[in-house]
Amino acid sequence: xxxxxxxxxxxxxxxxxxxxxxxxxxxxxxxxxxxxxxxxxxxxxxxxxxxxxxxxxxxxxxxxxxxxxxxxxxxxxxxxxxxxxxxxxxxxxxxxxxxxxxxxxxxxxxxxxxxxxxxxxxxxxxxxxxxxxxxxxxxxxxxxxxxxxxxxxxxxxxxxxxxxxxxxxxxxxxxxxxxxxxxxxxxxxxxxxxxxxxxxxxxxxxxxxxxxxxxxxxxxxxxxxxxxxxxxxxxxxxxxxxxxxxxxxxxxxxxxxxxxxxxxxxxxxxxxxxxxxxxxxxxxxxxxxxxxxxxxxxxxxxxxxxxxxxxxxxxxxxxxxxxxxxxxxxxxxxxxxxxxxxxxxxxxxxxxxxxxxxxxxxxxxxxxxxxxxxxxxxxxxxxxxxxxxxxxxxxxxxxxxxxxxxxxxxxxxxxxxxxxxxxxxxxxxxxxxxxxxxxxxxxxxxxxxxxxxxxxxxxxxxxxxxxxxxxxxxxxxxxxxxxxxxxxxxxxxxxxxxxxxxxxxxxxxxxxxxxxxxxxxxxxxxxxxxxxxxxxxxxxxxxxxxxxxxxxxxxxxxxxxxxxxxxxxxxxxxxxxx
Amino acid sequence: xxxxxxxxxxxxxxxxxxxxxxxxxxxxxxxxxxxxxxxxxxxxxxxxxxxxxxxxxxxxxxxxxxxxxxxxxxxxxxxxxxxxxxxxxxxxxxxxxxxxxxxxxxxxxxxxxxxxxxxxxxxxxxxxxxxxxxxxxxxxxxxxxxxxxxxxxxxxxxxxxxx
Numbered sequence: 170x171x172x173x174x175x176x177x178x179x180x181x182x183x184x185x186x187x188x189x190x191x192x193x194x195x196x197x198x199x200x201x202x203x204x205x206x207x208x209x210x211x212x213x214x215x216x217x218x219x220x221x222x223x224x225x226x227x228x229x230x231x232x233x234x235x236x237x238x239x240x241x242x243x244x245x246x247x248x249x250x251x252x253x254x255x256x257x258x259x260x261x262x263x264x265x266x267x268x269x270x271x272x273x274x275x276x277x278x279x280x281x282x283x284x285x286x287x288x289x290x291x292x293x294x295x296x297x298x299x300x301x302x303x304x305x306x307x308x309x310x311x312x313x314x315x316x317x318x319x320x321x322x323x324x325x326x327x328x329x330x331x332x333x334x335x336x337x338x339x340x341x342x343x344x345x346x347x348x349x350x351x352x353x354x355x356x357x358x359x360x361x362x363x364x365x366x367x368x369x370x371x372x373x374x375x376x377x378x379x380x381x382x383x384x385x386x387x388x389x390x391x392x393x394x395x396x397x398x399x400x401x402x403x404x405x406x407x408x409x410x411x412x413x414x415x416x417x418x419x420x421x422x423x424x425x426x427x428x429x430x431x432x433x434x435x436x437x438x439x440x441x442x443x444x445x446x447x448x449x450x451x452x453x454x455x456x457x458x459x460x461x462x463x464x465x466x467x468x469x470x471x472x473x474x475x476x477x478x479x480x481x482x483x484x485x486x487x488x489x490x491x492x493x494x495x496x497x498x499x500x501x502x503x504x505x506x507x508x509x510x511x512x513x514x515x516x517x518x519x520x521x522x523x524x525x526x527x528x529x530x531x532x533x534x535x536x537x538x539x540x541x542x543x544x545x546x547x548x549x550x551x552x553x554x555x556x557x558x559x560x561x562x563x564x565x566x567x568x569x570x571x572x573x574x575x576x577x578x579x580x581x582x583x584x585x586x587x588x589x590x591x592x593x594x595x596x597x598x599x600x601x602x603x604x605x606x607x608x609x610x611x612x613x614x615x616x617x618x619x620x621x622x623x624x625x626x627x628x629x630x631x632x633x634x635x636x637x638x639x640x641x642x643x644x645x646x647x648x649x650x651x652x653x654x655x656x657x658x659x660x661x662x663x664x665x666x667x668x669x670x671x672x673x674x675x676x677x678x679x680x681x682x683x684x685x686x687x688x689x690x691x692x693x694x695x696x697x698x699x700x701x702x703x704x705x706x707x708x709x710x711x712x713x714x715x716x717x718x719x720x721x722x723x724x725x726x727x728x729x730x731x732x733x734x735x736x737x738x739x740x741x742x743x744x745x746x747x
Numbered sequence: 748x749x750x751x752x753x754x755x756x757x758x759x760x761x762x763x764x765x766x767x768x769x770x771x772x773x774x775x776x777x778x779x780x781x782x783x784x785x786x787x788x789x790x791x792x793x794x795x796x797x798x799x800x801x802x803x804x805x806x807x808x809x810x811x812x813x814x815x816x817x818x819x820x821x822x823x824x825x826x827x828x829x830x831x832x833x834x835x836x837x838x839x840x841x842x843x844x845x846x847x848x849x850x851x852x853x854x855x856x857x858x859x860x861x862x863x864x865x866x867x868x869x870x871x872x873x874x875x876x877x878x879x880x881x882x883x884x885x886x887x888x889x890x891x892x893x894x895x896x897x898x899x900x901x902x903x904x905x906x907x908x909x910x
Binding site: 287288291292295296299316350351352353474475476479480483 | 756757760761764765768772802805806809810812813815816817818910
């Protein structure tokens with residue numbers, strides 16, 4: 170079969186089983202768009218800004234586990250995609266981003282809409298390619314998918330000069346079934362000796378904790394994690410990226426850890442004698458002050474990426490390997506072992522944990538006459554029966570969603586954890602809804618974040634992706650305001666927006682339903698109404714308590730045991746801001 | 748501590764910038780870097796001299812290994828090895844200094860490879876310290892330019908870094 174470069178790209182995507190391309194046309198990709206026009210197998214989703222394309226593809230990837238595919242033009246199309254690429258990179262999300270490039274003969278001449286995409290994206294991709302020969306195109310695309318989806322996943326950019334896609338130049342096409350790269354062989358199973366060491370340590374532990382991260386979600390190892398936790402009877406904490414990998418409603422779950430983690434999770438980390446870290450990377454938002462991190466613990470770390478091991482925290486038993494195969498090996502060894510974890514020690518440990526739990530660190534003022542954002546999330550959980558896909562933007566609302574919506578399944582909680590990208594939530598929700606049209610998809614956002622990619626409301630209308638936008642509107646960049654309150658004597662420098670649009674009208678202008686909610690008693694009915702409108706995107710503009718803060722909080726530079734808790738319940742409720 | 752990291756890397760455009768970019772992005776320092784294709788033209792051999800604590804060097808080697816283009820690498824400083832650097836020095840000469848420079852170059856086993864009535868170019872290879880020592884013997888005012896390749900190295904014995 171002889172195909173042009175443009176046809177090869179589209180045919181390769183078909184052969185790769187790609188359902189959707191998220192993209193935006195432009196000069197350098199016109200040949201590609203012409204090839205898209207002439208087929209129906211791969212559906213193209215036209216976004217309104219290339220950042221939206223990357224986030225939508227990213228949301229699709231996080232929800233499905235399949236790689237997200239993006240197509241953008243050269244120059245500004247490519248640079249607009251960079252934020253989304255970096256977002257995916259920080260959270261290890263598989264994306265294949267195809268960018269147009271100016272024709273080979275003019276590369277380097279500062280041609281119209283030319284940027285060095287390979288150079289610009291180098292620090293925020295797993296790998297990237299510049300295609301210089303049409304005969305290499307199919308193999309390069311195969312390599313891109315291979316690299317993006319194996320080992321520690323990540324985004325891969327394929328930069329394609331316009332002349333490579335020239336419809337007049339046809340070459341034989343064959344999509345490689347598999348690809349071998351001598352320089353790329355990601356780890357699979359773990360080293361037996363190391364796993365044995367880990368098992369011995371776990372069985373001797375008296376105050377153990379399992380600290381699991383996004384790697385468990387990405388590695389499809391939720392089942393194995395649950396089995397391990399049940400076998401051992403140990404408490405489990407999840408990172409922000411790991412939420413859902415262990416069911417949050419399970420009694421062994423002690424909540425999220427880290428900066429806005431629960432009191433019990435952070436205290437248990439601090440006092441533990443053995444930590445089993447699985448697919449987590451000891452991020453600074455998790456560890457707090459490194460010198461004070463888990464002073465009594467021996468640490469076991471399972472990760473597919475050796476560079477994640479002992480990067481910030483020195484570990485005692487490193488295990489390089491895929492989370493799922495290593496957990497399988499570990500479970501096998503545990504089953505064969507005659508030793509069992511000490512019942513007596515675990516009983517005492519759980520008693521201690523229950524004491525920490527009795528602090529009820531997530532309690533908030535339920536009598537307030539203002540709408541508490543935490544209450545909104547609780548109601549969202551109830552209305553969706555805990556089974557929705559929840560995307561979020563970045564800030565206070567993100568933390569409240571993580572704290573008050575207990576996720577019981579992996580891939581349900583979709584947020585930008587590593588890069589912290591405002592504007593992520595709405596396009597990500599569109600990507601999720603395309604993947605799962607019959608599931609409920611909610612985007613929890615705030616008045617600042619939502620405005621960063623609000624143009625994608627138009628995309629949601631065009632492709633009939635009825636999502637529910639839960640806008641926790643406090644007229645502030647809430648998290649910035651919170652830090653300014655705590656660390657800058659309440660000097661709210663530019664964290665306030667006094668010209669916030671009327672979101673209801675805005676939603677209506679985009680062809681959606683807008684509902685404004687101003688009283689606590691209206692929250693539940695509004696949510697029910699929104700989710701009853703099955704085929705409409707609904708924008709719930711919920712005016713929440715403007716002074717509410719996220720608790721608990723480990724302030725920057727402090728240890729796990731040094732948490733800021735809500736001072737006295739109810740006292741912050743009616744504080745008015747000057 | 749000083750480490751000499753020897754890398755086999757795909758001989759592709761951009762491979763060098765991935766290594767250089769990694770060092771600048773993560774704040775590691777590069778003392779010197781040499782690179783050229785090997786007997787297999789699809790592979791380049793890179794020799795990189797860096798300094799850092801054990802933890803930093805461990806991260807450097809892990810992060811380098813993570814680059815898709817990197818096929819293999821070793822830290823030469825971990826075992827017995829040979830290190831050589833090439834230097835070309837252009838020296839301004841006068842009638843009475845020419846003999847002296849020739850003698851010193853000979854002591855250091857250097858070769859004079861370009862001669863004009865007013866200058867010499869001396870070629871010299873060896874461990875970096877030897878090259879430093881030679882430069883130190885030459886009157887600084889007479890040195891026109893010094894060109895050094897940076898060290899490159901190979902392990903002793905039968906074992907080697909290859910596919």
